[in-house]
Amino acid sequence: MKKYETIGELLKDLRTEEKITQSNMASILNLTSRTLGRIERDEVQRLNKKSKHLLTENLKVPPQVVSNLSSEIKIPTYYSIATRRYSLSKLYLRLNQANLDYAYAGNVIGDGFSISSNMDVDDIHEYDNHIYPTENPIQKSVILKSAEVLPELNLIYRDDNYYYGGHVVVIPLSEDCYSQIRVNLKNEGKIETTDLMQPSERLPILYVYSCYANCCDISILLIKKAFNGLKHLVRSGRVSKRSILAGYAVTNDGIDMAENAGLEKIFEAPEEFIEYGTQQTPSFYENRIANTRISKYL
Known part of the structure; x- marks a missing residue:
């Protein structure tokens, strides 16, 4: 598992792992490519409610992971894109x-x-x-x-x-x-x-x-x-x-x-x-x- 600090970092890795272009990812999340780019560069720190739902519904990222990384107070989270498992601590990987x-x-x-x-x-x-x-x-x-x-x-x-x-x-x-x-x-x-x-x-x-x-x-x-x-x-x-x-x-x-x-x-x-x-x-x-x-x- 990799430790993620922001939702943008996760989205970049998710695109690479799933071989999704930035344009297609933006479409999946109901965002413009420009907005997605700003999120991936951590210029925007949160997803809107609809995009959070779409990230879980379409790309199967657990809702707790989305919430942890896309909230006002972020919770660093260990997550494996390959197995779709997450943890808040190294003790429970x-x-x-x-x-x-x-x-x-x-x-x-x-x-x-x-x-x-x-x-x-x-x-x-x-x-x-x-x-x-x-x-x-x-x-x-x-x-x-x-x-x-x-x-x-x-x-x-x-x-x-x-x-x-x-x-x-x-x-x-x-x-x-x-x-x-x-x-x-x-x-x-x-x-x-x-x-x-x-x-x-x-x-x-x-x-x-x-x-x-x-x-x-x-x-x-x-x-x-x-x-x-x-x-x-x-x-x-x-x-x-x-x-x-x-x-x-x-x-x-x-x-x-x-x-x-x-x-x-x-x-x-x-x-x-x-x-x-x-x-x-x-x-x-x-x-x-x-x-x-x-x-x-x-």
Whole structure:
């Protein structure tokens, strides 16, 4: 992450990273090129309300980052354009074991997190394609069906203005489908709803398809909420400690969570690192819940 002091500095880097001309960026933000130039040179220190909204809506910069850098009293903010994550401190640039232990050990109160609409899935797809630009993303129907079967583990975070801030998607795969993914990394876009377990069935495989949050605090909130859901599933008997927890990680946070939870790396896909330009070499992880570090909290 880079430390930003002004909105102009961020806009210049964003244009370079996304290969956007100054004229096109001005159009995206409903500004004149002259005004945008003055902002980038820090001659103008703030965006108007409409441009703030457009920066978040069109270029997916978290609203807190926009607010921090474009207010009368500015708050220097660490931000990664590549992963769309921010932090106010160097201490929270990446998840660490203390963060995760806190998430596993606590409880979170509140409802309204479960994935439930096409809009939710569109936001998840948009982020996932930014991080891992496969031509065959997982089907919307699979995510919605997973949320129906496992509402406790399929979560989305939105702020008070309904801006998207993160998600967790866990797919209750059948053993047959999982065995194909594990051996051949079957194209996830070919998973059908018929490959999922049903609400009344015990769940042998929990496949973590995607997990993201735009800051550490939201990461902890979503992990805490999902872990409470897993705890409920284990105690109700729908998930056994012999069940397999698995997933494919391509980011720092994904690998941190997998390794800190005690999942074992099964294989890497360096060719995908080259093809897709992912943050980390894509790696497949798995373990039985009983053998993970999180088992003691269940």
